[in-house]
Amino acid sequence: MTKNPEDIRARINKLNIAEMHSESWMHVRRSHSNVSRCPEYDERINSYVQTYFPRKDILYFTQKHRPIGHRTRKPEALIGNYLSHQLPILLKETEYNLQHINKIFAASWVTDRQVVFGTKCNKLIVLDLLTKQMVHIPMLKSASENQFNVDCPCGIHSIAINPSRTLLATGGESVNDLAVYRLPTFDPVCIGECGHRDWIFDLKWLDDEFVVTGSRDSKMALWLVQSDSFDSNGISVQSSQSDDSGMVVPSYEHIQPQVITECSKAEKVRALAYHSKQQDLAVLSLNAFVHIWDARTFTQKNSRKLRHARENVCMVVNEDRGIYAIGSQSYITVIDDRISKDVSTIPSQQIGAGVRSLNFISDIMTVGTGAGSIFFYDLKAGKYLELNCSHPCSLSVGKGWLSHDETYQDYFAGEQYPNAIYVHCFDDSCTKLFAAGGPLPAGLWGNYGGLWQ
Numbered sequence: 325m326t327k328n329p330e331d332i333r334a335r336i337n338k339l340n341i342a343e344m345h346s347e348s349w350m351h352v353r354r355s356h357s358n359v360s361r362c363p364e365y366d367e368r369i370n371s372y373v374q375t376y377f378p379r380k381d382i383l384y385f386t387q388k389h390r391p392i393g394h395r396t397r398k399p400e401a402l403i404g405n406y407l408s409h410q411l412p413i414l415l416k417e418t419e420y421n422l423q424h425i426n427k428i429f430a431a432s433w434v435t436d437r438q439v440v441f442g443t444k445c446n447k448l449i450v451l452d453l454l455t456k457q458m459v460h461i462p463m464l465k466s467a468s469e470n471q472f473n474v475d476c477p478c479g480i481h482s483i484a485i486n487p488s489r490t491l492l493a494t495g496g497e498s499v500n501d502l503a504v505y506r507l508p509t510f511d512p513v514c515i516g517e518c519g520h521r522d523w524i525f526d527l528k529w530l531d532d533e534f535v536v537t538g539s540r541d542s543k544m545a546l547w548l549v550q551s552d553s554f555d556s557n558g559i560s561v562q563s564s565q566s567d568d569s570g571m572v573v574p575s576y577e578h579i580q581p582q583v584i585t586e587c588s589k590a591e592k593v594r595a596l597a598y599h600s601k602q603q604d605l606a607v608l609s610l611n612a613f614v615h616i617w618d619a620r621t622f623t624q625k626n627s628r629k630l631r632h633a634r635e636n637v638c639m640v641v642n643e644d645r646g647i648y649a650i651g652s653q654s655y656i657t658v659i660d661d662r663i664s665k666d667v668s669t670i671p672s673q674q675i676g677a678g679v680r681s682l683n684f685i686s687d688i689m690t691v692g693t694g695a696g697s698i699f700f701y702d703l704k705a706g707k708y709l710e711l712n713c714s715h716p717c718s719l720s721v722g723k724g725w726l727s728h729d730e731t732y733q734d735y736f737a738g739e740q741y742p743n744a745i746y747v748h749c750f751d752d753s754c755t756k757l758f759a760a761g762g763p764l765p766a767g768l769w770g771n772y773g774g775l776w777q
Contacts, residue, residue: 411685411688411754411755412700412709412717412718412719413711413717415719415757415776415777416776416777417719417721417722417774417775417776418453418774418775418776418777419721419722419724419772419773419774420451420453420456420773420774420775421456421725422449422451422458422725422771422772422773423458423725424725424727424769425443425445425447425449425771426443426444426445426479426762426769426770426771427443427444427445427479427746427761427762427763427769427770427771428441428442428443428444428746428747428760428761428762428771428772428773429442429443429444429479429480429481429482429746429747430442430480430481430482430483430494430746430747431483431747431749431758431760432483432484432485432492432749433749433750433751433752433758434450434485434492434507434508435508436751436752436753436756437452437453437454438450438451438452438453439451439453439749439758440461440483440492441483441747441760441773442479442480442481442482442483442494442495443479443480443771444478444479444480444762445479446463446479446480446495446497446499447460447463447479447480448460448461448463448480448494449461450510451773453758453775461505461510462512463496463497463503464496464497464501464503464512464514464515464576465496465497465498465515466496466497466498466501466515466517466578467517467578478499478523479495479499480494480495480499481495481523481524481525481526482494482495482524482525482526482527484527484528484529484535485507485529486529486531486532486533486535487529487531487532488532489507490506490507490532491504491505491506491507491513491529491532491549492504492505492506492507492510493527493529493535493549494527495524496515496516496517498517499523499524500519500520500521500522500523500524500539500541501515501516501517501519501524502515502516502517502519502524502527502535502537502545502547503515503516504516504535504549511574512574512575512576513549513576513577514549514576514577514578514579515576515577515578515579516537516545516547516579516580516581517578517579517580518580518581519537519539519543519545519547519580519581519584520537520539520540520541520543520545521539521541522539522540522541522592523539523540524537524538524539525538525539525540525592525593525594525595526538526593526594526595526596527596528596528597528598528605529598530598530605530619533548533549533550534546534547534548534549535547535549536596536598536605536619536622537581538587538593538594538595538596538607539593540592540593541592542586542587542590542591542592542593542609543584543585543586543587543593544584544585544586544587544593544607544617544622545581545583545584546581546582546583546584546622547579547581547582548579548582549579583622585622585624587607587609587615587624588615588624588627589609589611589613589615589627590607590609590611590613590615590627591609591610591611592609592610592611593607593608593609594608594609594610594636594637595607595608595637595638595639596608596639597639597640597641597648598619598641599641599643599646599648599661600643601643602646602661603618603619603620604616604617604618604619604625604661605617605618605619606639606641606648606661608636608638608639608650610636610637611633612629612630612632612633612634612636612652613627613628613629613630614627614628614630614639614648614650614659615627616661630650630652630657631655631657631669632652632653632654632655632657632669633652634652634653634654635652635653635678636650636651636652637651637652637678637679637680638650638651638679638680638681638682639651639682640682640683640684641661642684642689642703645687645703646660646661646662647659647660647661647667648661649682649684649689650682651678651679651680651681651682651691652678652679653676653678653679654671654672654675654676654678654679655669655670655671655672655679656669656670656671656672656679656682656689656691656701657669657670658670668706670701672691672693672699673691673693673697673699673708673716673718674693674694674695674697677693677694677695677764678693678694678744678764679691679692679693679694680692680693680694680744680745680746680761681745681746681747681748681761683748683749683750685750685754686754687702687703687704688700688701688702688703688709689701689703690748690757692744692745692746692747692748692759692761693744693745694742694744694745694764695742695744695764696720696721696742696743696744696745696772697718697719697720697721697745698718698719698721698745698748698757698759699716699717699718700717700718719757719759719776721742721743721745721759721761721772721774722743722772722774723743723772724743724761724762724763724770724771724772724773725770725771725772726741726763726768726769726770727768727769727770729769731767731768731769732768732769735767736765736767736768741763741764741765741768742763742764743761743762743763743764743770743771743772744761744762744763744764745759745760745761746760746761746762747759747760747761748760755777756775756776756777757775757776757777758773758774758775758776759772759773759774759776760772760773760774
């Protein structure tokens, strides 16, 4: 029905009058707080406001904005939380032929198309996810007089990039040495020696120069990679040298740790997690203890025994929530960093297969198992993400490659062995997931590597 233009103009005039009266009255109240109010005037203003203006009381705003959350919430936080719940059903796998390497234990994104990973056969490899080309990075050697003989070398277990993404730390040719490379060229920077007498299981950067290593010898070592080792272009200032064939290769420094200290109550340090906001370093040992260290003084603050003692092999920190998650054979233990007590115990979806890797994306914890699956646990809801059929949402990885050598023929022939997910990591956009590993039995030689996007 068409309204009369005169009625519309009259309505507009009334609205203008009400607005002017409201502004005038508020101005008088601000200027003269002790002015006596006129009941007739107030009644007339209230009548206009209630008739022509929408309600603006607390109840109105509460009910109006409840369906969309708090008004001041950041859009990117909403988007990130939404994507983290929808991501599992959107991911598709691209599996890579990684030739005849044995089990990938560690990996990290270098660029949006390159990942670097370390293997049980002690190889450091950069994989281009678009071209599928692999580049082998030469391993760094310590001086012969400083080498310790390690029983049963077991390859590279950890890779870490410093906050400015200029240096990468990992293991050396000797599994008890620290090797540092410069990014993005992977030029050698230094080899850290005389720090440990057994495998380096994990390492973490505290800042751009200090890195901590934890070893199977139950010791912690603090290393300093000095920035004055480079010129203005970031090139090592030491001279180059030639090998036996006459090829000129970059040289690198030989450094020793600033501090070496025993981790009290620890039997073999297995994993590290650095909480940069609290400047605390959590240390997981194979005898099912978690030890909290003060990263500023590099001293141990406390230790506590875990409830589940079997195969505690991985740990990750969620700094926004202030929690540590620890994976064992059949459970995930969540610890509050403020009180160092268990917040919850989450059963694995594959009991007995082992939780081999953990990660966080927003409020979702991703769980890599020894049976070749990745599950998604919602910390807010307190349960695993589910499909419409109420089954747990999961990613099942491909077959990978398995060597049918003599050990396989003698002990494992005729059986199916899924690939354990020893490592999985998201890129900066949290839309790509690189997962890698290999067969769980120690005697089998094989590998798996795949990109989910």
